[in-house]
Amino acid sequence: SSDLNLFGVGYGVDGESPYRSFELPGAKPHYSPDRPGQVEHIFLDLTMDLDRGQCQGICQIRLTPIREGIQHLTLDAVQQDIQGVLIQGQPQRFDYDGQSLQIYPQEPLPAGEAIVIEIHYHLDRPQRGLYFIQPTPADPQKPVQVWTQGEDEDSRYWFPCFDYPGQLATSEIRVKVPAGFQAIANGELIEWCQEGEHLVYHWLQKQMHPTYLMTLVVGKFEIGRAHV
Numbered sequence: 001s002s003d004l005n006l007f008g009v010g011y012g013v014d015g016e017s018p019y020r021s022f023e024l025p026g027a028k029p030h031y032s033p034d035r036p037g038q039v040e041h042i043f044l045d046l047t048m049d050l051d052r053g054q055c056q057g058i059c060q061i062r063l064t065p066i067r068e069g070i071q072h073l074t075l076d077a078v079q080q081d082i083q084g085v086l087i088q089g090q091p092q093r094f095d096y097d098g099q100s101l102q103i104y105p106q107e108p109l110p111a112g113e114a115i116v117i118e119i120h121y122h123l124d125r126p127q128r129g130l131y132f133i134q135p136t137p138a139d140p141q142k143p144v145q146v147w148t149q150g151e152d153e154d155s156r157y158w159f160p161c162f163d164y165p166g167q168l169a170t171s172e173i174r175v176k177v178p179a180g181f182q183a184i185a186n187g188e189l190i191e192w193c194q195e196g197e198h199l200v201y202h203w204l205q206k207q208m209h210p211t212y213l214m215t216l217v218v219g220k221f222e223i224g225r226a227h228v
Contacts, residue, residue, distance in 0.1 A: 035162070036073055037065040039169040040114060042211070044159055047176040047198075048183075048218060050144055053125040053132035059159045061117045062169075069108040073117070075101040076156035076163035078129075081122040087115055101160050119160045129157030130216075144181075145219040150212035161211050168208040176200050177218050184217045 043060040061075075078099055085094045085103055095102040101119070109115060125132060133145040148158060156163040173185040176198045187205030194200070 035066065035167070036070050037063045037067070037109075039063055039162055039167050039211075041170045041172065042159075042161065042214065043172040043174070044214075045174045046216075048146060048178075050132065050134075050146065050178060050181070050218070053134070055123040055126075055130065055158070057121050057123065057159060059119045059121065059161070061119075061161070062114055063117060064114045065109045065111050068111040071105060071108050073103040073105070075103065075117075075119075075160045076153070077101040077119075077121070077160035078157045079127055080157075080160065081124070082160070083120040083122060085120075086118040089116075089118075121160060123158060126157045129154040143219060145217070147217045147219075148215055150214060152212050155211045155214060159214075163211050165210045165212060168210055170208055171205045171214050172203065173214070173216055174200065174202040175216060175218070180220060181218055182221050182223075184215075184221075186213070186215055 039061055041060075041062040043062075045058040045060075047056045049055070076099075077096070080096075082094065082096045082101060085092045085101070087103075087105055090106065092106060093104045095104075103117065123130065129150060130146065130148050133142065133147070135142045135144070148155075150158075152165060153163050155161055171186055174191075175183045175185070176195065177183050177200075179194070179197050179199055181199065183199075183201040183203075185201070185203035185205075186209070187203050187207070189201060190204045191202035192200070
């Protein structure tokens with residue numbers, strides 16, 4: 001026999017619901033990794049090669065360790081060419097297996113003191129996260145564009161990061177694109193200038209947000225005013 005609760009859902013004599021959860025067969029629990037610290041700010045300095053579908057990047061992460069004496073950091077970074085890692089401007093030893101970037105600080109990191117991790121890297125037509133759109137034989141009129149989609153853990157494909165939704169930070173994106181293209185990112189456009197045959201757009205997001213919401217779009221757009 002079974003009883004009905006206030007919502008009409010039947011329960012067995014053992015008190016267990018006869019209905020299964022929505023999890024798929026074979027699903028396993030997925031937990032956020034232990035945090036080495038609080039990411040305060042992420043700054044990406046990018047140069048886009050739209051013809052080749054490539055990106056040269058510098059990622060700076062300001063991190064405040066929450067544990068004393070950290071000697072190892074693991075960042076998410078998938079299919080990237082990692083060229084160098086610095087902490088506070090000093091080169092660091094690192095290992096990279098195509099999925100995770102392991103950083104070994106020269107000195108154990110003290111708790112509560114912010115550090116800047118700087119990763120130099122290169123992308124060549126990333127599989128996910130950052131998409132290069134170009135004309136094709138089937139669609140020769142397709143516009144040249146770049147756009148990102150990080151939800152929920154795809155930001156790791158276009159920049160090294162602690163890529164899980166519970167990590168919130170402010171962000172900044174400075175991007176160099178060929179003249180004639182615009183670049184749009186999170187927050188406020190704080191600087192715009194021309195460097196030779198390129199334009200540089202510098203965006204700053206002062207509100208904290210998860211890593212997957214960091215956004216970049218490059219293309220040729222028409223700028224208009226919204227009518228309210």
